[in-house]
Amino acid sequence: MIEPFSVLExxxxxxxxxxxxxxxxxxxxxxxxxxRTGLGRHLFADWRRDAHNEPRxxxxxxxxxxxxxxxxxxxxxFGCGSSREHAPWALLDYGFRAVVSTEIADxxxxxxxxxxxxxxxxxxxxxxxxxxxxGAAIRIDLRSCELHLPDGRPVxxxxxxxARHCMLHGVDPLGWLLxxxxxxRGFEEGRACxx
Amino acid sequence: MSEPRTLFEKVWRRHVVVPETDDTPAVLYVDxxxxxxxTSPQAFAILRERGLKVRRPxxxxxxxxxxxxxxxxxxAGGLGDMDHAARHQVRMLGDNCGRAGVRLxxxxxSWRGIVHVIGPEQGATQPGMTIVCGDSHTTTHGxxxxxxxxxxxxxxxxxxxxxCLLQRRPKTLCVEIVGTLPPGVAAxxxxxxxxxRIGVAGGTGHVIEFQGPAVAAMSMDARMTxxxxxxxxxxxxxxxxxxxxxxxxxxxxxxxxxxxxWDAAVAGWRKLASDPGAKHDRHVKIDVSRLEPxxxxxTDPGMVMPVSGRIPAPxxxxxxxxxxxxxxxxxxxxxxxxxxxxxxxxxxxxxxxxLREAAALLHGRRVARGVRTLVVPGSQRTxxxxxxxxxxxxxxxxxxxxxxxxxxxxxxxxxxxxxxxxFVVSTSNRNFEGRQGQGARTLLASPATAAASAIAGAVADxxxxxxxERRIA
Ligand code: SF4
Numbered sequence: 001m002i003e004p005f006s007v008l009e010x011x012x013x014x015x016x017x018x019x020x021x022x023x024x025x026x027x028x029x030x031x032x033x034x035x036r037t038g039l040g041r042h043l044f045a046d047w048r049r050d051a052h053n054e055p056r057x058x059x060x061x062x063x064x065x066x067x068x069x070x071x072x073x074x075x076x077x078f079g080c081g082s083s084r085e086h087a088p089w090a091l092l093d094y095g096f097r098a099v100v101s102t103e104i105a106d107x108x109x110x111x112x113x114x115x116x117x118x119x120x121x122x123x124x125x126x127x128x129x130x131x132x133x134x135g136a137a138i139r140i141d142l143r144s145c146e147l148h149l150p151d152g153r154p155v156x157x158x159x160x161x162x163a164r165h166c167m168l169h170g171v172d173p174l175g176w177l178l179x180x181x182x183x184x185r186g187f188e189e190g191r192a193c194x195x
Numbered sequence: 196m197s198e199p200r201t202l203f204e205k206v207w208r209r210h211v212v213v214p215e216t217d218d219t220p221a222v223l224y225v226d227x228x229x230x231x232x233x234t235s236p237q238a239f240a241i242l243r244e245r246g247l248k249v250r251r252p253x254x255x256x257x258x259x260x261x262x263x264x265x266x267x268x269x270x271a272g273g274l275g276d277m278d279h280a281a282r283h284q285v286r287m288l289g290d291n292c293g294r295a296g297v298r299l300x301x302x303x304x305s306w307r308g309i310v311h312v313i314g315p316e317q318g319a320t321q322p323g324m325t326i327v328c329g330d331s332h333t334t335t336h337g338x339x340x341x342x343x344x345x346x347x348x349x350x351x352x353x354x355x356x357x358x359c360l361l362q363r364r365p366k367t368l369c370v371e372i373v374g375t376l377p378p379g380v381a382a383x384x385x386x387x388x389x390x391x392r393i394g395v396a397g398g399t400g401h402v403i404e405f406q407g408p409a410v411a412a413m414s415m416d417a418r419m420t421x422x423x424x425x426x427x428x429x430x431x432x433x434x435x436x437x438x439x440x441x442x443x444x445x446x447x448x449x450x451x452x453x454x455x456x457w458d459a460a461v462a463g464w465r466k467l468a469s470d471p472g473a474k475h476d477r478h479v480k481i482d483v484s485r486l487e488p489x490x491x492x493x494t495d496p497g498m499v500m501p502v503s504g505r506i507p508a509p510x511x512x513x514x515x516x517x518x519x520x521x522x523x524x525x526x527x528x529x530x531x532x533x534x535x536x537x538x539x540x541x542x543x544x545x546x547x548x549x550l551r552e553a554a555a556l557l558h559g560r561r562v563a564r565g566v567r568t569l570v571v572p573g574s575q576r577t578x579x580x581x582x583x584x585x586x587x588x589x590x591x592x593x594x595x596x597x598x599x600x601x602x603x604x605x606x607x608x609x610x611x612x613x614x615x616x617x618f619v620v621s622t623s624n625r626n627f628e629g630r631q632g633q634g635a636r637t638l639l640a641s642p643a644t645a646a647a648s649a650i651a652g653a654v655a656d657x658x659x660x661x662x663x664e665r666r667i668a
């Protein structure tokens with residue numbers, strides 16, 4: 001069951017990289033887990049730590065100003081590549097509740113929404129402003145689908161309406177799907193008899 | 196006369212259980228659900244937590260591929276050296292499938308293999324189906340005119356429990372491929388060129404339909420290579436209309452229909468092709484008659500160039516970061532770049548025809564000293580067929596390693612991995628940082644380019660070798 005999401009206020013962490021793929025978000029060697037929890041410590045493992053497992057001082061998440069950020073702003077086409085749901089699990093476990101980009105890969109977006117991590121696709125100008133102002137204090141309101149910049153200016157974004165409804169109210173889509181049992185059975189029976 | 200429809204629309208419409216509205220997505224029926232060990236344990240756990248059963252075990256097919264060792268030493272040791280967590284994952288899949296009555300091609304099954312290789316090989320993958328798997332390269336199955344796409348683990352749970360998915364209808368992009376492929380240039384080169392052209396997000400929100408004479412002329416193995424990498428352009432799925440090539444491939448496969456059911460199926464499948472005049476949301480046309488073998492130089496599949504070319508000057512920070520990771524210089528010729536490892540395998544290029552292409556070049560030649568060459572067939576059955584025609588001997592005599600089937604060095608989860616800083620010419624689909632091992636540098640290419648590079652010990656164009664072959668023949 002996901003935690004309902006309505007308003008999020010946070011400073012941003014900015015990852016100025018395009019095409020961040022899910023292999024970077026959570027490298028494959030951590031996918032042998034059979035759990036959904038505890039992946040936050042491996043988030044961006046190879047960018048956060050060097051070959052000797054020491055933190056890389058220049059990586060955004062290792063900088064003091066990124067501490068506590070719940071919004072990750074990244075370059076275009078965030079979350080491309082593999083379908084591993086471990087990517088949103090790792091981001092959530094680390095503490096992020098929203099990811100902002102100009103474009104977010106399809107499977108990642110759907111995985112994020114199913115887990116209560118809000119994918120926010122912004123217009124290029126607002127996104128460019130956020131990219132150049134790390135640590136900006138922003139407010140994301142899912143009720144109005146607006147992201148408020150620090151000066152209060154609202155920027156609207158779109159979220160698939162059903163996923164939004166589920167996130168706002170903590171509705172579980174599986175429960176909703178199960179509610180269609182009769183239609184599913186009807187569909188199967190309709191196919192079984194040749195028309 | 197109804198309005199003209201695309202291949203995608205026809206398959207989509209036949210699977211809508213509940214139509215979409217502004218507020219709610221469609222409930223889409225899934226004909227075939229493929230399952231593997233890495234993305235399924237948490238989904239089965241969801242079912243257990245909620246007391247749900249697998250609704251249609253007979254529409255579910257499981258195998259183990261990602262984390263199973265493929266090297267001879269591990270197998271000789273009875274897989275005793277297998278990673279503990281991986282072993283647990285494999286065992287869990289066995290337990291989960293056993294309890295649910297799901298058919299599993301387990302570690303010791305002779306039908307085991309990479310999930311996207313075995314579906315078609317068994318004839319489980321059929322035209323007009325909806326096929327999903329907790330794996331992004333599920334797009335591969337679109338080569339048969341199925342609507343096939345990757346899903347996350349939560350959705351794997353949805354499909355296990357309801358045989359349905361919540362989906363918004365995607366847009367369609369027609370990629371029309373015209374011209375005749377020159378000798379030595381393969382489907383892998385075509386799809387790399389397509390991704391180079393439309394970009395790694397060029398297909399986002401779309402299902403790609405590959406059309407045109409060059410596609411019609413392709414074998415099923417080649418069409419699978421094409422559709423496999425549709426996801427690398429960000430597309431939801433890739434599709435090719437089924438035709439006689441498709442039917443000839445499927446005829447007689449273990450799970451394909453037989454007798455009258457076969458005839459009826461083929462008659463239906465023939466109607467799936469996009470109608471003349473059917474409209475796609477976007478259209479791209481590519482002429483391949485002068486295409487050269489392609490190779491990637493960077494850290495995403497869109498960073499691609501002809502193997503005869505020079506590494507491009509960086510366009511922006513992303514390219515600079517990629518060149519820095521790869522340790523390559525802009526302006527340098529890529530051919531002749533020394534390499535450490537060659538990987539011939541993965542769901543992109545591990546089928547019999549891929550192995551034959553590589554073997555044709557390695558026959559009677561040697562892999563360069565110091566280059567580790569892994570040949571990893573896509574399935575145990577492919578391995579058996581390759582051995583029946585002596586391909587294993589060719590690889591071994593050339594100094595390459597002949598492995599058991601699996602994902603292996605494509606994802607480096609099973610113990611096969613390249614070292615930091617090593618250059619790998621790989622027939623797989625992703626050249627992301629660290630994909631083949633921490634710090635490893637991947638150059639994606641076709642099986643022929645990979646084989647030619649193994650022989651040269653450096654990035655090499657396969658065409659001169661092929662030319663020699665032809666002259667001898
Ligand atoms: S071969 Fe590679 S891309 Fe294909 S399913 Fe296995 S890990 Fe994924």
